[in-house]
Amino acid sequence: VSPSKCGDYRILLPTQQLANAKTIVVQAPDGLKHVAPCVAHLVHEHAPKARVYIHGDSSFGACDLQYPQLQATLDPDVIIHLGHTPYPKELAHPRLEPAERPRIVYARALSTRRPPRAAVARAAEMLASHGARRVVLLSTGQHTHLLPWLALALSRRGLRVRVPPPSPPYFELGQVIGCDYRLAAPADAYVIVSGGLFHALGLYLARRRPVVKIDPYRGEAIDATPEGEKTLRVRLYKVAQAMDARRWGLIVGLKTGQYRPWLVDRLARALEAAGREYRLLAYETLTVDSLRNIDSPWFEAFVVTSCPRLPIDDFAGYEKPVLTPGEAVMALRGELEPYRFPW
Numbered sequence: 001v002s003p004s005k006c007g008d009y010r011i012l013l014p015t016q017q018l019a020n021a022k023t024i025v026v027q028a029p030d031g032l033k034h035v036a037p038c039v040a041h042l043v044h045e046h047a048p049k050a051r052v053y054i055h056g057d058s059s060f061g062a063c064d065l066q067y068p069q070l071q072a073t074l075d076p077d078v079i080i081h082l083g084h085t086p087y088p089k090e091l092a093h094p095r096l097e098p099a100e101r102p103r104i105v106y107a108r109a110l111s112t113r114r115p116p117r118a119a120v121a122r123a124a125e126m127l128a129s130h131g132a133r134r135v136v137l138l139s140t141g142q143h144t145h146l147l148p149w150l151a152l153a154l155s156r157r158g159l160r161v162r163v164p165p166p167s168p169p170y171f172e173l174g175q176v177i178g179c180d181y182r183l184a185a186p187a188d189a190y191v192i193v194s195g196g197l198f199h200a201l202g203l204y205l206a207r208r209r210p211v212v213k214i215d216p217y218r219g220e221a222i223d224a225t226p227e228g229e230k231t232l233r234v235r236l237y238k239v240a241q242a243m244d245a246r247r248w249g250l251i252v253g254l255k256t257g258q259y260r261p262w263l264v265d266r267l268a269r270a271l272e273a274a275g276r277e278y279r280l281l282a283y284e285t286l287t288v289d290s291l292r293n294i295d296s297p298w299f300e301a302f303v304v305t306s307c308p309r310l311p312i313d314d315f316a317g318y319e320k321p322v323l324t325p326g327e328a329v330m331a332l333r334g335e336l337e338p339y340r341f342p343w
């Protein structure tokens with residue numbers, strides 16, 4: 001691995017994996033797209049004879065490798081997927097990655113931003129306001145290198161801090177992704193290092209305990225708990241709305257890591273057992289407009305098996321309930337407790 005600086009990121013590029021590659025595609029999530037040209041430059045240095053493409057389309061996560069399309073067109077030897085660790089196979093299906101070509105190379109992008117001490121002090125105050133003593137410290141993939149330092153800084157303020165160990169090859173030290181919070185062991189409260197509210201909200205929904213976010217980009221700490229509580233209330237309302245729905249749309253994902261046959265089968269059986277009808281709807285990219293195109297009075301509710309963040313982040317305002325898998329199970333059982341997220 002050769003660490004190189006690209007803007008505000010340290011890129012860990014496994015250069016030995018590029019040997020003899022003739023065609024290489026550099027793929028990045030939207031938030032890291034601006035770093036991709038610099039990474040392509042690094043790739044040129046290590047594989048000067050290769051033709052290097054920067055993939056301009058959105059790639060939402062390691063669940064979204066898009067290798068079948070790339071295989072059928074550019075036919076690359078290597079896809080460099082920037083900023084994510086591999087998607088957990090047990091959540092998707094065995095063919096999540098190609099059997100042979102192209103080789104998927106995961107290159108980490110570690111942010112060089114460090115939150116100021118004042119943000120850490122503010123986070124400790126927020127945790128104290130929740131009466132928290134035992135906290136679990138987590139991060140998105142861009143900031144996991146900060147966790148040992150932050151754990152020490154928070155423990156000096158009287159907190160008992162635990163950082164979950166890595167779970168290779170899927171998770172680095174204390175790492176979570178938007179649809180997998182299994183590393184978040186039980187605690188009084190959680191601290192998450194991330195930009196935006198996306199991961200903090202998912203963590204709140206998964207654990208329903210106070211969540212404080214430390215944002216290295218903005219250099220501040222934010223108590224995400226009130227926003228988490230508000231989101232949970234909306235979700236429970238959606239579950240209640242769907243309880244009487246007789247006819248469902250069961251949405252199947254076509255992205256590489258969002259096709260979950262085990263989950264589709266489980267929900268199909270649950271719908272049948274509850275005496276509901278359903279239609280299978282297959283989508284690569286589900287948007288409000290693309291669902292509205294298919295929607296008709298026949299459908300009374302939808303459940304999304306592709307990305308469980310879509311119902312929460314994109315469909316909260318949709319006129320019919322659009323649920324995560326866990327929420328659909330709750331609705332079919334007629335239960336509002338315990339809240340299940342995401343599966």
Ligand code: SF4
Pocket residue numbers: 060061062063064177178179180258306307308309
């Ligand atoms: S939250 Fe959605 S986009 Fe992110 S890794 Fe999970 S399935 Fe993919």
